[in-house]
Amino acid sequence: MKIRVLGSAAGGGFPQWNCNCRNCSGVRNGTLRARPRTQSSVIVSGRDERQWALVNASPDILAQLQANPVLQPARAPRDTAISGIVLVDGQIDHTTGLFMLRESTRPLSIWCTDSVYADLTRGNPVFGILAHYCGVQRRGMTPDGSEFAVDGVSGVQWRALAVAGKPAPYSPNRESPVPGDNVALVIGDDGTGRTAVYVPGLAAMEPTLWRALQAAACVLVDGTFWSDDEMIRLGLSHKRARDIGHLPQSGPGGMLEWLDKLPAGTRRILIHVNNTNPILDEGSPEHAELTRRGIEVAWDGLEIEL
Ligand code: MLT
Ligand code: MN
Ligand code: ZN
Numbered sequence: 001m002k003i004r005v006l007g008s009a010a011g012g013g014f015p016q017w018n019c020n021c022r023n024c025s026g027v028r029n030g031t032l033r034a035r036p037r038t039q040s041s042v043i044v045s046g047r048d049e050r051q052w053a054l055v056n057a058s059p060d061i062l063a064q065l066q067a068n069p070v071l072q073p074a075r076a077p078r079d080t081a082i083s084g085i086v087l088v089d090g091q092i093d094h095t096t097g098l099f100m101l102r103e104s105t106r107p108l109s110i111w112c113t114d115s116v117y118a119d120l121t122r123g124n125p126v127f128g129i130l131a132h133y134c135g136v137q138r139r140g141m142t143p144d145g146s147e148f149a150v151d152g153v154s155g156v157q158w159r160a161l162a163v164a165g166k167p168a169p170y171s172p173n174r175e176s177p178v179p180g181d182n183v184a185l186v187i188g189d190d191g192t193g194r195t196a197v198y199v200p201g202l203a204a205m206e207p208t209l210w211r212a213l214q215a216a217a218c219v220l221v222d223g224t225f226w227s228d229d230e231m232i233r234l235g236l237s238h239k240r241a242r243d244i245g246h247l248p249q250s251g252p253g254g255m256l257e258w259l260d261k262l263p264a265g266t267r268r269i270l271i272h273v274n275n276t277n278p279i280l281d282e283g284s285p286e287h288a289e290l291t292r293r294g295i296e297v298a299w300d301g302l303e304i305e306l
Helices: 022-029 061-067 092-101 114-123 126-130 207-215 255-260 285-293
Strands: 002-007 041-045 052-055 082-086 108-112 136-140 144-148 156-162 183-189 195-199 218-222 267-271 295-297 303-305
Touching: 002 061, 002 218, 061 092, 092 108, 092 126, 108 114, 114 126, 126 136, 156 207, 183 207, 195 207, 218 255, 255 285, 285 295
Parallel strands: 052 082, 082 108, 108 136, 195 218, 218 267, 267 295
Antiparallel strands: 002 041, 002 303, 041 052, 144 156, 156 183, 183 195
16 A cells, blocks of 8 residues: 655645745745645555545645646546545645546545535535536545445555544534544555554544554654644734644644654654644754654655555
């Protein structure tokens, strides 16, 4: 099984179009040691490397497809290696790319929970719009750890676990979140029995997810913010990381403390990194601290083989 990172940044990307924070202006004018990153998405393949599951459809999907020729196998006048699409939530950064796939010659097969289905048919009716183009074949995904398979992606088993998070502002569940607004994906290789956990949005650690992380060979976890008040300190927002559904890395109970408690052999990767996060600066003390702790920062094009 292979997991390839298409986009390692959070919503907005890096640099973000209108942002002049230290990171964004530094990467724009070349004074910062950092790589630009597109918005949040990964792909997964099993035994057949010509068939991939697209996990989240980012606003940057067209650039991501161009950067990853493996997704264009060119076996027919119209062709794609994307066999199915799995969504972890109904947020803009994970769903806007669906519009860009409207030329598909068959309905898009999309695995999502009932609450994400509600977001995408009521709050932001992407699926209704796509019905006028290629259409959507919605596939059920329950956030209780039941196994499912993505057609075409053979040798890979999937499980979705509800995690604490925040549904999108347009979600019918915005003020009263329900299990399934945000999920972690446990992605397992049939052959090796090894699993990876992909959880780009996570507000708090809960026992079920923690057990899955401890059992995994590789974890790709919410790397949005370094500190809870990061956006407030920079004068960019009044909201704390935890208020918008993201557990910060530093501080008591933060992601670094959790990652330190994983078994020694677990590969630890931060993903969905916001452009304000100091870990994007490869010369920063925060980046050095990650290196010291054996934690990686995902980058676009990173490939993991399990
Ligand atoms: C999030 O992860 O909190 C959202 O994707 C934010 C956004 O809308 O960009
Ligand atoms: Mn996001
Ligand atoms: Zn910025």
